[in-house]
Amino acid sequence: MHQDVAIILFEFAALIFAFCIHEASHAWMASRLGDQTARMLGRVTLNPMKHLDPLGSVIIPLISAFYHAPLIGWAKPTPVTPRNFKNYRRDDILVTIAGPLSNLLVAVACLLLLIILNHTGAKVSVANAAGMVLGFSEASMVGSSILFPIILLLYASLLVNLSLFAFNLIPIPPLDGSRVLTHFLSPRLQDLYNKVGMFSLLILMLVGGRLMGFVFVPMLLFFNRILFSI
Numbered sequence: 001m002h003q004d005v006a007i008i009l010f011e012f013a014a015l016i017f018a019f020c021i022h023e024a025s026h027a028w029m030a031s032r033l034g035d036q037t038a039r040m041l042g043r044v045t046l047n048p049m050k051h052l053d054p055l056g057s058v059i060i061p062l063i064s065a066f067y068h069a070p071l072i073g074w075a076k077p078t079p080v081t082p083r084n085f086k087n088y089r090r091d092d093i094l095v096t097i098a099g100p101l102s103n104l105l106v107a108v109a110c111l112l113l114l115i116i117l118n119h120t121g122a123k124v125s126v127a128n129a130a131g132m133v134l135g136f137s138e139a140s141m142v143g144s145s146i147l148f149p150i151i152l153l154l155y156a157s158l159l160v161n162l163s164l165f166a167f168n169l170i171p172i173p174p175l176d177g178s179r180v181l182t183h184f185l186s187p188r189l190q191d192l193y194n195k196v197g198m199f200s201l202l203i204l205m206l207v208g209g210r211l212m213g214f215v216f217v218p219m220l221l222f223f224n225r226i227l228f229s230i
Helices: 003-030 052-066 088-118 123-134 148-168 175-181 188-230
Strands: none
Touching: 003 052, 003 088, 003 123, 003 148, 052 088, 088 123, 088 148, 088 175, 088 188, 123 148, 123 188, 175 188
């Protein structure tokens, strides 16, 4: 029981950071491209108080975690004023993809740190941490080093950031993938797409997990293969 609670807390901490880096990256890129809206609102920061939504960032993730469901949730959307961009289409796409890409970069950074730890005598700890986070019943802390809490947090961060990256690529409003897709649709198709977006919550509930899995599962397998083979 204590082990399950510890994993939930580590995953929750990783999710909070993932939300912050995601939204701060949107804000930073918008600022670099001429829109200071988010910067003036203090969103170019990793301070959780600036990004978190009490319901979507705290209550919903904790409920899903304690019921052993995938961590789901959301942060406050980063405000963007597109008319401030010099090149609307290009700049809006760059601002949009900055969020998911930041999560991918964090996942890669966690992978590199875990590889380094793997080669400094913590191989058993890394394997144990991965097993515990992935929910393998036989996984435990037996034989782990004193660095195990750090390793557990790193692997939880890897998993959470990869999942947030994959989830936001889904081309269903209001996710980032949908905002990018609209720039490549004709005005008529955009109108149709926006109407479909009215049912986005229902669509995400029905097929969101499968769509996310097309990206998330292969990426996680790839990251694990690198982690345990190098």
